[in-house]
Amino acid sequence: MLCQECGQKPATVHYSQIINGHQTELHLCADCAKEKGYGVWSMEPTFYLNQLLAGLLHQDPIQVGAGLKCDLCGLGYDEFARTGKLGCGRCYTAFGNRLEPLIRRIQGSSVHAGKVPRRTGGRLRLKRELQALKRQLQEHVAREEFERAAELRDQIRELEERLKEGK
Amino acid sequence: MSGADAFLKEVLANPLSAWMKRHGPAADVALSSRIRLARNVEDLPFPHRMSEDQVQHLLDMARQLEAPLSSALGEVHFVDLSGTSPLDRQVLVEKHMISPLHAGKARPAMLTRRDASVNILVNEEDHFRIQVLSPGFDLDSVWELAGQVDDVIESRVDYAYQEKYGYLTACPTNVGTGLRASVMLHIPALVMTGNARGIFDAVSKVGIVVRGLYGEGSEGLGNMFQVSNQVSTGRAEAEIVANLKGVTARIIEEERRARKQLATTRKVELEDMAWRALGLLTHARRLSSEEAMKLLSQVRLGVDMDILKVVDPEVLNELLVLTRPANLQKLAGRSLTPEQRDEVRAELVRERLRRSIR
Numbered sequence: 001m002l003c004q005e006c007g008q009k010p011a012t013v014h015y016s017q018i019i020n021g022h023q024t025e026l027h028l029c030a031d032c033a034k035e036k037g038y039g040v041w042s043m044e045p046t047f048y049l050n051q052l053l054a055g056l057l058h059q060d061p062i063q064v065g066a067g068l069k070c071d072l073c074g075l076g077y078d079e080f081a082r083t084g085k086l087g088c089g090r091c092y093t094a095f096g097n098r099l100e101p102l103i104r105r106i107q108g109s110s111v112h113a114g115k116v117p118r119r120t121g122g123r124l125r126l127k128r129e130l131q132a133l134k135r136q137l138q139e140h141v142a143r144e145e146f147e148r149a150a151e152l153r154d155q156i157r158e159l160e161e162r163l164k165e166g167k
Numbered sequence: 168m169s170g171a172d173a174f175l176k177e178v179l180a181n182p183l184s185a186w187m188k189r190h191g192p193a194a195d196v197a198l199s200s201r202i203r204l205a206r207n208v209e210d211l212p213f214p215h216r217m218s219e220d221q222v223q224h225l226l227d228m229a230r231q232l233e234a235p236l237s238s239a240l241g242e243v244h245f246v247d248l249s250g251t252s253p254l255d256r257q258v259l260v261e262k263h264m265i266s267p268l269h270a271g272k273a274r275p276a277m278l279t280r281r282d283a284s285v286n287i288l289v290n291e292e293d294h295f296r297i298q299v300l301s302p303g304f305d306l307d308s309v310w311e312l313a314g315q316v317d318d319v320i321e322s323r324v325d326y327a328y329q330e331k332y333g334y335l336t337a338c339p340t341n342v343g344t345g346l347r348a349s350v351m352l353h354i355p356a357l358v359m360t361g362n363a364r365g366i367f368d369a370v371s372k373v374g375i376v377v378r379g380l381y382g383e384g385s386e387g388l389g390n391m392f393q394v395s396n397q398v399s400t401g402r403a404e405a406e407i408v409a410n411l412k413g414v415t416a417r418i419i420e421e422e423r424r425a426r427k428q429l430a431t432t433r434k435v436e437l438e439d440m441a442w443r444a445l446g447l448l449t450h451a452r453r454l455s456s457e458e459a460m461k462l463l464s465q466v467r468l469g470v471d472m473d474i475l476k477v478v479d480p481e482v483l484n485e486l487l488v489l490t491r492p493a494n495l496q497k498l499a500g501r502s503l504t505p506e507q508r509d510e511v512r513a514e515l516v517r518e519r520l521r522r523s524i525r
Contacts, residue, residue: 072212085215085337107400112344114400
């Protein structure tokens with residue numbers, strides 16, 4: 001079999017990926033594979049994902065983001081659409097509305113439900129805790145357990161105070 | 168020679184990292200477990216858009232982490248790989264220490280624990296890629312250790328993080344938890360019984376991806392496959408890890424069942440295959456990388472099924488790394504043409520296997 005890329009040398013690197021039951025195969029010669037960033041035992045086929053992503057962005061109506069620019073790193077939305085890579089953390093805010101549906105599409109969700117950094121996320125932890133307490137409060141009120149509800153209400157007030165002070 | 172240089176020299180000279188020599192759970196099917204966390208520094212452009220000064224700033228920041236990481240995890244070295252040769256970098260790739268992308272960077276660096284089970288890739292696609300490896304099927308311990316590493320870095324570095332999106336990454340496919348958990352599996356019996364494809368299709372429906380290097384047909388090179396989570400956000404880390412753990416445990420179970428089935432229905436065929444593979448490996452004068460992988464897989468199956476009681480399993484792990492092109496050339500001490508490589512590979516495999524036969 002000849003290399004799919006150059007069509008000249010024999011294909012020695014065979015790469016295959018299955019996502020949602022759909023299989024894609026690539027057969028490349030050593031030189032083209034190297035150029036494309038595929039090594040034997042490649043740990044992270046980032047190139048491949050970026051390509052897929054750029055593909056998604058290109059056929060996308062949300063491409064109307066043309067002209068948008070990140071104020072910190074200067075990356076333009078059109079460049080992101082071409083490469084599939086963001087320039088800095090601030091880009092997530094700069095391209096927010098256009099990015100969100102994309103993230104939802106690739107990931108099935110765009111809302112972080114995981115770890116919160118201990119130090120920088122201090123306020124965030126309090127907010128998460130507050131939300132959890134409010135949910136519990138509603139449950140206790142619904143079950144008419146007013147004594148427990150009153151305790152929770154006090155805890156919520158205290159947390160809200162701390163959040164205000166921390167600002 | 169500085170501590171970091173001496174450490175790098177030692178790493179390059181030993182094909183098998185210390186962590187690979189430990190015995191892990193379910194080692195008959197699972198080769199290794201890995202957790203990767205992608206992390207970036209707040210208000211600093213992602214690596215592909217950093218200026219030279221900014222790269223220097225990032226490397227300095229990473230160097231500062233050597234001491235706190237060492238006190239939390241035991242001896243950790245900061246290694247600036249800027250001056251290393253392409254061959255040395257490829258050796259590190261084949262040892263799973265850095266990624267091909269990282270190897271291609273102008274100024275890659277890493278923070279590595281002495282046993283190489285913890286590697287923090289500095290200036291890869293993201294500023295930091297925390298990577299923790301462990302032998303066998305052991306996601307819980309790698310997950311715990313990765314969390315510990317993350318906490319140490321987070322106590323010194325302001326991460327790029329947003330309440331809504333979570334940890335921000337250069338590629339939106341990693342945003343949120345920045346987590347990729349994976350297990351490397353050796354599943355020859357599932358491939359032989361024709362069940363592998365069906366299982367891969369099934370697991371892909373529950374957010375799990377199977378990757379492998381494929382030969383001309385459809386079987387993975389050396390019957391090795393990497394199973395990992397596909398999505399990185401919308402779920403808590405523990406849930407992502409638990410999901411992968413559940414699916415992997417099922418695949419391991421299926422592989423063991425397929426082996427039992429083969430042992431009863433195709434016993435002689437299996438014994439013949441394993442002994443023939445050992446015969447070829449201990450006598451061949453030329454071995455391509457693919458053929459070596461294939462035969463090593465057959466011998467490994469023979470060892471794991473108690474057919475080949477004469478072979479020491481550790482030598483198989485060592486050969487898996489040693490027969491890769493860069494490690495082979497490093498060991499030979501010179502650059503080799505593909506034909507020379509095949510000869511040197513055959514010689515090496517013959518010598519190591521014969522020496523290890525009990």
